[in-house]
Amino acid sequence: MNSLTGIRVVDLTASVAGPFATQILGDLGADVIKIERVGTGDDTRAWGPPFWQGESASFLALNRNKRSLSVDVKTPEGRKIVRELLDTADVFIQNLRPGAAAKLGFSREELAKTNPGIIVCDISGFGPRGAMKDDPAYDPLLQGFGGLMSLTGEQGGPPVRIPASILDQGTAMWSVIGILNALRTRDRTGVGSLVQTSLLGSALQWLPGQITGYLADGTVPERLGSGTVGISPYQAFATADGYLVIAAGNDRLYSRLCGMLERPDLLSDERFVDNPGRVRNRVELAFEIEKSTKSFATEELAAALTAVNVPVAAIQTLDQVLAHEQVQALGLIHEHPHPRISDYQTVASPMEFDGSFTPVHHVPPLLGEHTIEVLSDLGYDQKAIDELVAEGVVDTDSKAEHQ
Numbered sequence: 001m002n003s004l005t006g007i008r009v010v011d012l013t014a015s016v017a018g019p020f021a022t023q024i025l026g027d028l029g030a031d032v033i034k035i036e037r038v039g040t041g042d043d044t045r046a047w048g049p050p051f052w053q054g055e056s057a058s059f060l061a062l063n064r065n066k067r068s069l070s071v072d073v074k075t076p077e078g079r080k081i082v083r084e085l086l087d088t089a090d091v092f093i094q095n096l097r098p099g100a101a102a103k104l105g106f107s108r109e110e111l112a113k114t115n116p117g118i119i120v121c122d123i124s125g126f127g128p129r130g131a132m133k134d135d136p137a138y139d140p141l142l143q144g145f146g147g148l149m150s151l152t153g154e155q156g157g158p159p160v161r162i163p164a165s166i167l168d169q170g171t172a173m174w175s176v177i178g179i180l181n182a183l184r185t186r187d188r189t190g191v192g193s194l195v196q197t198s199l200l201g202s203a204l205q206w207l208p209g210q211i212t213g214y215l216a217d218g219t220v221p222e223r224l225g226s227g228t229v230g231i232s233p234y235q236a237f238a239t240a241d242g243y244l245v246i247a248a249g250n251d252r253l254y255s256r257l258c259g260m261l262e263r264p265d266l267l268s269d270e271r272f273v274d275n276p277g278r279v280r281n282r283v284e285l286a287f288e289i290e291k292s293t294k295s296f297a298t299e300e301l302a303a304a305l306t307a308v309n310v311p312v313a314a315i316q317t318l319d320q321v322l323a324h325e326q327v328q329a330l331g332l333i334h335e336h337p338h339p340r341i342s343d344y345q346t347v348a349s350p351m352e353f354d355g356s357f358t359p360v361h362h363v364p365p366l367l368g369e370h371t372i373e374v375l376s377d378l379g380y381d382q383k384a385i386d387e388l389v390a391e392g393v394v395d396t397d398s399k400a401e402h403q
Contacts, residue, residue: 001304002358002359003028003363004025004029005030007025007029007031007090007183008089008090009022009031009032009033009045009091009092010024010035010082010085010091011033011225012035012082012094012096012101013094013095013123014036014042014044015095016168017032017123017175017199018063018095018123018172018175019063019172020169020172021065021123021175021179022066022120023063023065024172024176025176025179026064026065026066026350026362027358029358030090031067033066033067033085034063034068034069034365035071036070036367037072038070038071038072038392038393038394039395041068041070041368042059042063042368043060044056044059044063045059051343053340053341053342054340055340060346060364061347062317063365065361065362066365067363068365068370069368069371070084070368070371070394070396070397071371071396072392073104073183075393080350081375081388083106084144085378086111086118087115088374089118089119090118090183091114091118091119091179092119092120093121093123093175093179094120094121094123095122095124097134098124098128101122102395107120108120108193112141116387117190118192119179119182119192119193119195121175121178121182121197122194122195122200122209123171123175124196124197124198125138126199127196127200127201129370137200142167142202142203143166144159145167146167146200146207148167149161150221150223151210151221151222151224153221153225153291155222155223166206167203171201171202174205175197176317178195178197182195210229211228213230215358218375226245227286230279231249232278232279232282233248233257233278233285233286234248237286237289238290239294239296240294240295240296240297240298242315244293244302244305244313244314244383245314250275251274253310254267254278256308256310257310259308260307260310261292263292266288266289271285310369318373331348332348334346334347336360336363337363338363344363366397367395368395368397372396373398375394
């Protein structure tokens with residue numbers, strides 16, 4: 001469960017992709033030291049509302065199991081501190097603007113001179129090559145550029161952003177996979193490596209079916225609303241009081257659906273006799289099915305379809321999801337003692353090891369909460385730390401010191 005215990009990760013990232021990646025590494029037991037700007041820290045500290053007893057919900061969601069070192073890397077003294085820290089690190093992960101880390105002296109080539117085993121993970125928007133490699137990139141920009149927004153929403157409607165930061169979080173997961181692979185390789189070779197991930201690469205990786213279909217026959221995928229490519233009926237349908245997702249993904253399930261709805265005509269209609277026909281005529285089929293589903297209340301229809309083993313799910317709001325007995329049975333929302341937030345809870349990493357989730361070692365830190373601790377570990381005495389604070393090179397959090 002704590003397979004990364006003893007692995008030190010230096011985290012020079014902000015916003016979503018990098019912090020989500022390092023949170024996963026921290027959940028797996030790594031000692032994650034989050035480097036933050038003096039005065040303001042990670043941008044997400046100011047994102048909101050919502051705030052939870054004065055702290056940004058966005059920051060809280062992405063930064064557990066980390067220690068915060070507040071240091072000005074634009075100063076020579078600040079860079080010296082970070083370089084000393086990197087010489088003790090197993091992993092360095094950064095998502096600064098392309099080229100910025102190298103200008104600070106933190107490239108893989110430079111770091112390997114004194115720490116040949118270090119693994120460096122560079123996260124970028126458009127990747128390390130090409131005319132756009134230096135362009136700024138954010139999740140919604142790449143959802144548009146990478147084709148995802150061409151597929152979301154209803155046919156004829158405006159593009160719709162996937163409300164989760166799916167490219168940031170997806171890139172984070174690919175970064176973690178890459179880092180774990182690099183660590184295993186280092187176990188054999190003793191040498192670190194450079195891992196590079198991008199939001200653009202993640203965008204394409206979320207669309208393997210659509211891209212492969214286009215490469216196969218040149219058909220550009222269309223918006224399908226709640227539907228999916230290659231299968232029908234496999235989408236949300238209106239009921240008398242809401243919506244229900246029905247997944248009749250093969251002929252057997254489709255037959256059961258038609259039987260429950262008392263629509264034998266949909267079984268005999270030549271347009272719908274097999275899945276390719278249903279896909280080609282998905283609009284007409286959805287119209288016919290919805291004529292029937294609208295006569296049922298959502299719970300009634302869900303129960304009836306479940307009784308004949310047709311996969312179905314009601315569309316729930318987030319409060320309904322969290323209150324649902326299945327979510328509570330899995331224990332996916334964890335309560336944890338917090339020195340500042342009396343009712344603090346966090347979403348568990350969706351991995352159980354021998355029946356247990358990864359533990360919370362550190363709640364999301366205050367800015368500079370661990371500056372003194374980290375500098376002391378590097379050999380700085382209190383006098384030297386006080387001088388660095390007075391010069392604005394580092395900062396500490398007085399609230400954290402007195403808790």
